[in-house]
Amino acid sequence: MPAPVSDPSSSAHDLLAALLRQVPFLTDDDITAFVGLWRKYASLKRADFLIQAGQTEHHLYFVNEGALRIYYPSRAEEICVGFAYTNTLVCSFPSFVAGLPSEYCIQALRKSELIGISRTDFTAIMEARPNFARFWRLELERAVMGRIEREIDLLLPEPERRLERLLARSPHLFQLVPKKYIASYLRMTPETLSRLR
Template identity: 70%
Template sequence: MSPTSATPSAALLALKSLLGQVPQLTPADVEIFVAQWRKAMRLPRGEFLIRPGQAEHHLYFVHTGLLRIYFPAGPEEICVGFGYESSLLCSFPSFVTGQPSEYGIQALRGSELLGISRSDFLAFVEQNTNFARFWRAELERNLVGRIEREIDLLLPDPAQRYQRLLARSPTLFQRVPKKYIASYLRMTPETLSRLR
């Protein structure tokens, strides 16, 4: 089954509410920016937002649902991240470079998303210094998160990896199925069950 169009009104309101909490953005900034999010999608469970080998042309706001970002490593799929309500999501390396994505993004639950094209997003960042400052801060925050994840993966003790993730993202354990958290932590589901 392929992705279907979704009615964007509730998602637009949620995006507007989220952006309204950003101190750097004025109400006018928010209105202009939200108007650029034109791609509304509804993904059924199991459907792909992007498959490995496809180029990423949009940044998405996840209104509802749950998605996993994974890297196909032979017969194994390594979970490298998640997208859930009120988060931004894309195959970031592909979004930045325009090259085919090495990652796949798949809905773990039925999901509703809004997308903005790469060209519209970059044009807004170039034209709006308030948003450019906010976006830089978001990129810095995400870079710190990625470094924390790299540290997690270097730790030989599964219990340490588990404790670090639990401290950083406790709600993840209520939202994401155990097998994907185990993959994210690079351990078996049985080891994760023992640790929990």
């Protein structure tokens, strides 16, 4: 008799709940209510898209496993603006917030498994549960600080300083992401990155 097939999203829900239990002001009831709303499951092969430019983002995703790149497609090049990997959240944020078509693409760099919560459910639980509104405010503050650091990186004229700052902040990226995408993120050629490394 074959073994029963488990729900592939259950491990993602368990991982998300475990991470949320590390937030001291979230109650077990808060976490149970929140995790139950992550109803969309996405399994991507390498090079599959989570979202493409022109599509509207309706979900916020939690990466259970894998790695993805967020990039802006232009005629001249694909400009990498960020990455997502295990235990992080990802979406085309401007599209998710404003309900407008995305200007960004999110593409899997390797096999990736994600779960998603709809914008409607996310908004409703933020309004219904003050602890989650507080949690989200703290996450947004952290994201804004990260974006400010990124802006500073891009303003630095010396490529070696941009690389030093990334290595200090996110050394793990070099194990997860192909070098050509890190080079794009740092606004330098892959050859320059190889020379500096």
